[in-house]
Amino acid sequence: MRTHPGIKVNVPFIAVDWGTTNRRAYLIEDGHIAQTERDDMGVLAVKPGEFPGHVARLRARLGNHPIVMAGMVGSNRGWLDAGYVGCPSTLEALAAKVVRPERDVAIVPGVCVDAQGRADVMRGEEVQLLGAVAAGLAPPDALLCQPGTHNKWAVMKAGAILDFATAMTGEMFALLKAHALIGSEMTGDVDAGASFREGVEASGQDDLLSALFGVRAAAVLGRRASGEAAAYVSGLLIGSDCRARIDRPGQQVHLLADGLLASLYTVAIELVGGQAVVVDSHAAFVAGITHIRNLMP
Template sequence: MTRRFIAVDWGTTNRRAYVIEDGVVTHTDRDATGILSVPAGGFAAEAAALRERMGGGPMLLAGMVGSNRGWIDAGYVPCPATLETLAAAVARPAPGIAIVPGVKTLEQGRADVMRGEEVQLLGATATGMAPADGLLCQPGTHCKWARMAGGAIDGFATAMTGELFALLRDHALIGAAMTGGVADGTAFRDGVARSAEGDLAAALFGVRPASLLGLRDDADAASYVSGLLIGADCRAQALPGEQVHLLADPTLGALYAAALRTIGAVPVTLDSHDAFVAGIVRLEELIA
């Protein structure tokens, strides 16, 4: 008998759905119906409409849909987290629908949480895309750095790298100079190199006098700031010579790979969508 289900990576601003049959994706759909666009009490109807559009069947949801701002709060499992501990703690808001919990960590008074990324991380290690022991990075608005041990999420840290860039560009004094796009080039690499000095706040303000005094073209300012932030992020988590597996889209993944190489680490780029599918298939097998 064919094993068929609908997997949904349901985030804050968008969602991606997959029809998976016998472990193989046969159809995908993406839209802008993130959790923030669903009215209070509207998740059951929204899930039902998506299920009908995808041809029916059981659904396994991951991501912010299981947060305290989503359909229901699916909670968090502690580190070390595995596919088995996630499967044992799924929430069931409606018949035929399950939601994957997030993961939490508390080390020396420092707390952190993730929701959605855990499926990619564990999918990557479970299928051999990434090693069972090592450092994985998921660049984004809130960049995740996860230490894997024995195939489990042993600990992790979240950096607000992408969000800080957006705040600086849109609301800070230096934002007036950040008129260009971001690309890997001289300005970006200069920012990564400057991040080694450890005074990020001062380095960021330096964008302002560089613009006023004509020391840097404003078209390069955004790339420089991105290099500062990503460089500082990478230096805080990765060691020279260390291999880092990146689960990212090609554009952002290329920037992190360039920064990691600059600090002496060894980046390995993986397909984040393949990792999600691998993880969600294993979870469906465990809870079926």
């Protein structure tokens, strides 16, 4: 960990990654996680005016410490809109722009791209991305990937977020499964097996809208076993996503993921010619938020 003027690294604080549907809180002592908890009190479950009460209850459980938060809590649907910092963006730039809805509570801004006709936004992921590099979990020049509902791909340059793109990969899978004609075929578990790999290979045709309808046709013609279509569609979507980002053989991707998503993206990245390195996203978040805490004015 780099040292900075006015360093407060030894003072305990509470870090909160407060997203749309989930919330994770950490008690950080000496730069390490002393205690952590996770619940489904995302900002959509919190009414305006209820944030101070939630914070008081967090402190009742984790200790009466200063709090630094990131994620949708800083959106116009959260506690206080923390705005966005443009790219290239750094831990210093985020720390300089924190907003404070009350004393000893800081909310980190999001990061945006808004240039050359292209617009993109993130809120929460920036702490993990910059933290991964700050903690030495990823090199200062790297391609990072954070799979999820809205998958973020970030180009890191000299430790800053130079550019990024968001793909609605996870949301699209959920939409198709719940509402599309092919949704009724999308049964079975998703894993990184043969059907998933077949989907990744099929994504190489660059014809997603037609490949998706092919799931229906394969079912009508009895060409895919029942229970294999969900994994195939997952492979199509994740394969399309990876192909749009990986542009040279052997390109390294640092994956901020664990469990199933880590294994699916590892397989897809390698099938399209890249090389995946899985990074501990909780360690990256804690490193990032601790740096921001130490850099805050």
